[in-house]
Amino acid sequence: MITLGQFIIKKQSDFPYAKGELSRLLRDIGIAAKIVNREINKAGLADILGDSGVVNVQGETQKKLDVYANEQFISALSSGGECCLVASEENEEVVLLNTDVSKNAKYVVAIDPLDGSSNIDVNVAVGTTFSIYRRKSTDGNGVLEDILQKGTEQVAAGYVIYGSSTMLVYTTGKGVNGFTLDPSIGEFCLSHADIKIPETGTIYSINEGNYVHFPEGVKKYIKYCQVEDDATQRPYTSRYIGSMVADLHRNLIKGGIYIYPSTASAPKGKLRLVYECNPLAFIIEQAGGRATNGYERILDIDVTEIHQRESIFIGSTKMVLLAEEYMAQYS
């Protein structure tokens, strides 16, 4: 059995000039994930379900667990000393970690501390997504520009899924590996080595309740998924959890496509590029899949604001390519 900590150290040799900072940063994220997992597991017993009473910069009412998870990740990154700045879904501005240990650190991190907020109160899988970049400024406190980098610049990225079991999945640009938390020893253990997404699949994931608002290309693609055809195993299965991490994780293992398109009222969709789309796009590409906004690769999109939104078509390469053809033809 290989633990996450052992695996990270073993993989450090992939980066000949590395001094262990990135390894320690990934370790810090793993520690925060375990603490958040512990609270999520007993959420119904402790008084941590429900709303916090605060509305975040996205206009969403924060859940108590959104706030808790945000505090845990920022605190782990701050005391770990390898990250100087955090951009989080739950903070309007970037958070500077200007303690003596962290202000000169080399890395900056973007996080969605708790993905799938609407599922927290009903005991459905939720997640965390994270993205790690090398800072642009040289030393001292980090600056906003440090995090406004394209997804192609990610040094590492990953997600945690707090599901029927808890897993941490990450990439440093050399494939994707998944670790399952063994609660009896409190360690993430390598369970899914070198994950590859099937080239095609039979699952499509989209909030079909919004159908009338979708672009014509998406409407036509959904109809394609529903037409009977033995050769392509259609009609496909529709699966939508409403936690992007959980929907993505299932499609990564089984093959499938996840779409959160633009709508008339949300021309860039709902999901946030920096801490939702980019980390998941990096993971899916590293697993052999594809992630675009229907026209353009997610990882190539310019980043100008930490909370900017982007439409996303992500998953098995052949399915995403076909959805893009529908977009090109009808939207």
Ligand code: AHG
């Ligand atoms: P978050 O809980 O971090 O705000 O993210 C919610 C996102 C994502 O997890 C999910 O896929 C999507 O919102 C669901 O949105 P709809 O309810 O509009 O389908």
Ligand code: MN
């Ligand atoms: Mn989210």
Ligand code: MN
């Ligand atoms: Mn969130």
Ligand code: MN
């Ligand atoms: Mn939210």
